[in-house]
Amino acid sequence: MSQVTSTDLYEVTMVLSYLREDMRAPATFSLFVRDLPPGRGFLVAAGLEPALDYLSRFLVGRSDVREFAEALRRPVEDVEPLHGLSFDGQVRAVPEGRLVLAGEPLLEVTAPLPQAQLVETYLLSLVCHQTAVASKAARCVLAAAGRPLVDFSLRRNHGPEAGMQAARLCALVGFAGTSNVAAATRYGIPASGTMAHSYIETFASEEDAFRAFARTHPGPVTFLVDTYDTDRGVATAARVLSDLGRGPGCGIRLDSGDLGALARRARTALDAAGLRDVQIIASGGLDEYAVAALVRDGAPIDVFAVGTKVGTAADAPYLDAAYKLVEYDGRPVMKLSSAKVTAPAPKQVFRGPGLRDVIGLANEEPPEDTEPLLRTVMRGGLRTDPPDTLASARARFEADVAALPEEARRIESPMPPVPVVSTRLSALTTVVRHRIEARTRAGR
Amino acid sequence: MSQVTSTDLYEVTMVLSYLREDMRAPATFSLFVRDLPPGRGFLVAAGLEPALDYLSRFLVGRSDVREFAEALRRPVEDVEPLHGLSFDGQVRAVPEGRLVLAGEPLLEVTAPLPQAQLVETYLLSLVCHQTAVASKAARCVLAAAGRPLVDFSLRRNHGPEAGMQAARLCALVGFAGTSNVAAATRYGIPASGTMAHSYIETFASEEDAFRAFARTHPGPVTFLVDTYDTDRGVATAARVLSDLGRGPGCGIRLDSGDLGALARRARTALDAAGLRDVQIIASGGLDEYAVAALVRDGAPIDVFAVGTKVGTAADAPYLDAAYKLVEYDGRPVMKLSSAKVTAPAPKQVFRGPGLRDVIGLANEEPPEDTEPLLRTVMRGGLRTDPPDTLASARARFEADVAALPEEARRIESPMPPVPVVSTRLSALTTVVRHRIEARTRAGR
Structure with a gap:
C-alpha cells in the first residue's frame, strides 16, 4: 500500500484545485484534540516519530498519480500536476511522551498549501490513534504503582500494524515488555511470553506439560496454572520447579478467576515450597481499573499483563482530533459553524508548573515560569534532530507525570487540567471572528 | 514487518517444545466469539480472505528464525527447528458476509500441532477486529434503510492498514463508497470525496471557493456548506450550481449542527432553486443510532457518510474471541477453569430458518431443514476455491440479514438469536469434562 494514496479523496480534489488556482502560499495546519474523552485526565503525545518518517519520505510517484486518476474517474493527465509533489515544509510539534491537554496542538505543519493539505489524512491516522493508545497505557502504568506491566495486546488490536504500534506505545510509557516478537526486535523491547492453555491440553497431564516445557527451555520458565483447577495447577507448578531446582526468574501465570484471591493462595503455596523467588503474573481482560483494584487490595501480583482493552484503548478508541487550517498566506483563519469553532493562527503551548498550561500564539513571549512545548522538529522537509528514542520519550513522560496534579492522575473519574x-x-480570535461574520453577513 | 514474527512469543516457546517432543499429530483449533457485545444482535463473519492469504504464504524464513532467537535471548541454533515451517493444513470456515452468533466457530484450523499453533496470534489479529468492524458497519446499513452510505473512517482508524480494512468491510456489507483512495483502487470500491472546511477558508469567500472547485472539477461536485453559516452556505451553493448549469450528480454536504433541521431547510432551498437533483450528504460523528434517528424523522438526507465510530467499532472495539484447541491427535480436549469453559471437538454450525442455529459436531448429520455454515476453504495449505469477491460476500450478507428476526435487526437494544x-x-462435552475432572482429582 502506498502511503501517498492512503488518503481521503478530498485531499486530492482540493489540491488539484489549489494547483490550478496557483495557491501555493504557506499554510499552517494545527493538529489538536478538541476534548478529552471521559476517563482521561491527560493525553500522552504519540505518533510523531512515524509522522516525521512519513513526511520525510512523502513523494507522489507515477503509480500514485494513476491511482488518484482512477479514484477520480479522470484521465491521468488531469492529475499529472500532482506528480513529483513532496513535502518540504516545517513541522513544530510536542515531542512524544509529553502530556497534552484539550485544545493543545500536538503538531503544526507549515508548508505550501498543496503539500500541507495532501498529508492531512495520513498524519491524523498516525497521531490520533497512537495518542489514544499511549494515553490508555499510561493510565495502566499509574495504576500499577511501580509494578511491571507487559503488553499482550497483539491478537486483539486492529490488525497487525496496530499491534506493532501498541507495543511501541506501551514501552514508551514504561511497560517492561511485550509479547509481540516483531515489535520486540524492531523497537528493542524485552519480549515476554509463557504458554497457552492449549499447550497444557495437548499433554496427558498438567505436570507432563510443565516438565516438557522446562526440557525445551532451560532458562527461566513461566507456567500457566489455570487450565483445569488453579490451586492444583499452582501445586503442580511448585512441585515441578522444586524438583528441577528452578526458581529465580521463573513464574506462574493466572489468567482467569478471582485474580486477587488466587494470587494470595498461590503466594502462600509457593512460599511454603520455598519458592519465594517465583513471580506471579496476572492476565485476562485487565485494564487500569482492574490493575488499580488489585494493587489497592494488596494482591501479591508481581507483573500485570494487559492486552485487549489497552491495545484498542477500549473505553475511548478514538480521539476527537482535528487538523485545522489556522493561517493561510499570512492571514489567520478559523471555522465558525456550530460548536466546532477553532482558534486562528499558529500556536504555542506554554507549560507552567503542575501542568498549568497557556495556549498562546506561536510568536508571543512565553509567560513567566513556563516552558514552550512545541519544538521545531522538521525544516525544509528534513528532520532537525536525529530520530528520537523510546528512552527519551519515556523520560519526558515520567517527568510530566511527576508534575501532574493528583486529580488528573487518579484512575477513577480523573479531572484534566484546563489550559x-x-x-x-x-483577542486575535475575536478580531478574526468579527471579520468573518461581517463578510458572511455581506453575502460574500 | 514479517507476518511470521508478528506473533506472540509464547507461540514460539510452545512450538519449540512441540518439535522437541515430536508432537506433530493433527490438532484442531476453533476460532469463535464467546459472547456478543451489548448493542449487537449478530456478527458479520469477516477477515477470512486475508487470513487465507496469510496461511497460504506462511513460511518461517532465516530472518524470522534470527528474530525469534533474539526475542528469546537464545542462540539461533536453538530456534533452527522452526526454519522452513509452513502451513499445509486444512481450514473450515464460515464465508465472509455470513452472520454468526455467540459460540459459533468462525473458522477451524486442522494441521500438525506446531503449524496450527504458530498461526494463532496473526489469525486472531485479522479475524477479531475485522468481524468487529464489519458488524458495526452492518448495523449502519440496517439503520440507513436503503439510503446509501459511504465510509469516511480512514483518519480515525487504528492506523492506515486498519483504514484499508475498514473500507473493505464497509463495502462488504453494502456501503456505496469510501473516501480512502488506496482502498478504492485496491478493492474496486467507488471513491467518494468533497472538500474540507480548510478549502473554503483559503478563499476570500465561500462563493469564490465553490467556483474555483467547479473550475477544476467539470463533473459532478459536492460543496461543503457549513463552514461559516449553513443556510447561507446552501444559498451560495445553489446560486453557483444554478449559474454553472450543474445539478444531476452534484450535492451539498452538511457536517455539523442539527443535521435533520438543516437538511430540511437545505432541501427546501435547493428545490426552490430548481435543484431537485442535487443531493444532500450528511456527515459528522454519525453512527447507526444517529442514522436511524435521522431516517425515522424523515430527514431529506440522500447519503450518509460515517467514519470514526464505525471504523473503530467504537462501542465494541474488540470481540471476546478465542482460538481454542478442541482436538489433538484424535482426542477431544477442553478447558475447564472458571467461566471460560470451552466445548471439545471440531464443530459445525447448522443454520435453520430465521437463524435458528444448532452448534454440533463437525461429523454429525445435519438436523432437518438446516444448512451447514462452515465450508472447507483450504486443504493441504492450498485454497480450495478461487479468492472470494466482495460482491459474493455482500450477497451472502444480504441473504442472512433478510432471514434475521426483527429483535436482532433492530438498532436499539437488539437481542441476538441464541444457538x-x-x-x-x-453429550461429548459431559464425557470429556468428567474425564478431565477425574484426572485432575487424581492429581495428574
Missing part, C-alpha cells in the same frame, strides 16, 4: 488561552490569542 | 447445542456435542 487557559493567552490574552493575545483570545 | 442451541446439539445433543451429540452436549
Whole structure:
C-alpha cells in the first residue's frame, strides 16, 4: 500500500484545485484534540516519530498519480500536476511522551498549501490513534504503582500494524515488555511470553506439560496454572520447579478467576515450597481499573499483563482530533459553524508548573515560569534532530507525570487540567471572528 | 514487518517444545466469539480472505528464525527447528458476509500441532477486529434503510492498514463508497470525496471557493456548506450550481449542527432553486443510532457518510474471541477453569430458518431443514476455491440479514438469536469434562 494514496479523496480534489488556482502560499495546519474523552485526565503525545518518517519520505510517484486518476474517474493527465509533489515544509510539534491537554496542538505543519493539505489524512491516522493508545497505557502504568506491566495486546488490536504500534506505545510509557516478537526486535523491547492453555491440553497431564516445557527451555520458565483447577495447577507448578531446582526468574501465570484471591493462595503455596523467588503474573481482560483494584487490595501480583482493552484503548478508541487550517498566506483563519469553532493562527503551548498550561500564539513571549512545548522538529522537509528514542520519550513522560496534579492522575473519574488561552490569542480570535461574520453577513 | 514474527512469543516457546517432543499429530483449533457485545444482535463473519492469504504464504524464513532467537535471548541454533515451517493444513470456515452468533466457530484450523499453533496470534489479529468492524458497519446499513452510505473512517482508524480494512468491510456489507483512495483502487470500491472546511477558508469567500472547485472539477461536485453559516452556505451553493448549469450528480454536504433541521431547510432551498437533483450528504460523528434517528424523522438526507465510530467499532472495539484447541491427535480436549469453559471437538454450525442455529459436531448429520455454515476453504495449505469477491460476500450478507428476526435487526437494544447445542456435542462435552475432572482429582 502506498502511503501517498492512503488518503481521503478530498485531499486530492482540493489540491488539484489549489494547483490550478496557483495557491501555493504557506499554510499552517494545527493538529489538536478538541476534548478529552471521559476517563482521561491527560493525553500522552504519540505518533510523531512515524509522522516525521512519513513526511520525510512523502513523494507522489507515477503509480500514485494513476491511482488518484482512477479514484477520480479522470484521465491521468488531469492529475499529472500532482506528480513529483513532496513535502518540504516545517513541522513544530510536542515531542512524544509529553502530556497534552484539550485544545493543545500536538503538531503544526507549515508548508505550501498543496503539500500541507495532501498529508492531512495520513498524519491524523498516525497521531490520533497512537495518542489514544499511549494515553490508555499510561493510565495502566499509574495504576500499577511501580509494578511491571507487559503488553499482550497483539491478537486483539486492529490488525497487525496496530499491534506493532501498541507495543511501541506501551514501552514508551514504561511497560517492561511485550509479547509481540516483531515489535520486540524492531523497537528493542524485552519480549515476554509463557504458554497457552492449549499447550497444557495437548499433554496427558498438567505436570507432563510443565516438565516438557522446562526440557525445551532451560532458562527461566513461566507456567500457566489455570487450565483445569488453579490451586492444583499452582501445586503442580511448585512441585515441578522444586524438583528441577528452578526458581529465580521463573513464574506462574493466572489468567482467569478471582485474580486477587488466587494470587494470595498461590503466594502462600509457593512460599511454603520455598519458592519465594517465583513471580506471579496476572492476565485476562485487565485494564487500569482492574490493575488499580488489585494493587489497592494488596494482591501479591508481581507483573500485570494487559492486552485487549489497552491495545484498542477500549473505553475511548478514538480521539476527537482535528487538523485545522489556522493561517493561510499570512492571514489567520478559523471555522465558525456550530460548536466546532477553532482558534486562528499558529500556536504555542506554554507549560507552567503542575501542568498549568497557556495556549498562546506561536510568536508571543512565553509567560513567566513556563516552558514552550512545541519544538521545531522538521525544516525544509528534513528532520532537525536525529530520530528520537523510546528512552527519551519515556523520560519526558515520567517527568510530566511527576508534575501532574493528583486529580488528573487518579484512575477513577480523573479531572484534566484546563489550559487557559493567552490574552493575545483570545483577542486575535475575536478580531478574526468579527471579520468573518461581517463578510458572511455581506453575502460574500 | 514479517507476518511470521508478528506473533506472540509464547507461540514460539510452545512450538519449540512441540518439535522437541515430536508432537506433530493433527490438532484442531476453533476460532469463535464467546459472547456478543451489548448493542449487537449478530456478527458479520469477516477477515477470512486475508487470513487465507496469510496461511497460504506462511513460511518461517532465516530472518524470522534470527528474530525469534533474539526475542528469546537464545542462540539461533536453538530456534533452527522452526526454519522452513509452513502451513499445509486444512481450514473450515464460515464465508465472509455470513452472520454468526455467540459460540459459533468462525473458522477451524486442522494441521500438525506446531503449524496450527504458530498461526494463532496473526489469525486472531485479522479475524477479531475485522468481524468487529464489519458488524458495526452492518448495523449502519440496517439503520440507513436503503439510503446509501459511504465510509469516511480512514483518519480515525487504528492506523492506515486498519483504514484499508475498514473500507473493505464497509463495502462488504453494502456501503456505496469510501473516501480512502488506496482502498478504492485496491478493492474496486467507488471513491467518494468533497472538500474540507480548510478549502473554503483559503478563499476570500465561500462563493469564490465553490467556483474555483467547479473550475477544476467539470463533473459532478459536492460543496461543503457549513463552514461559516449553513443556510447561507446552501444559498451560495445553489446560486453557483444554478449559474454553472450543474445539478444531476452534484450535492451539498452538511457536517455539523442539527443535521435533520438543516437538511430540511437545505432541501427546501435547493428545490426552490430548481435543484431537485442535487443531493444532500450528511456527515459528522454519525453512527447507526444517529442514522436511524435521522431516517425515522424523515430527514431529506440522500447519503450518509460515517467514519470514526464505525471504523473503530467504537462501542465494541474488540470481540471476546478465542482460538481454542478442541482436538489433538484424535482426542477431544477442553478447558475447564472458571467461566471460560470451552466445548471439545471440531464443530459445525447448522443454520435453520430465521437463524435458528444448532452448534454440533463437525461429523454429525445435519438436523432437518438446516444448512451447514462452515465450508472447507483450504486443504493441504492450498485454497480450495478461487479468492472470494466482495460482491459474493455482500450477497451472502444480504441473504442472512433478510432471514434475521426483527429483535436482532433492530438498532436499539437488539437481542441476538441464541444457538442451541446439539445433543451429540452436549453429550461429548459431559464425557470429556468428567474425564478431565477425574484426572485432575487424581492429581495428574
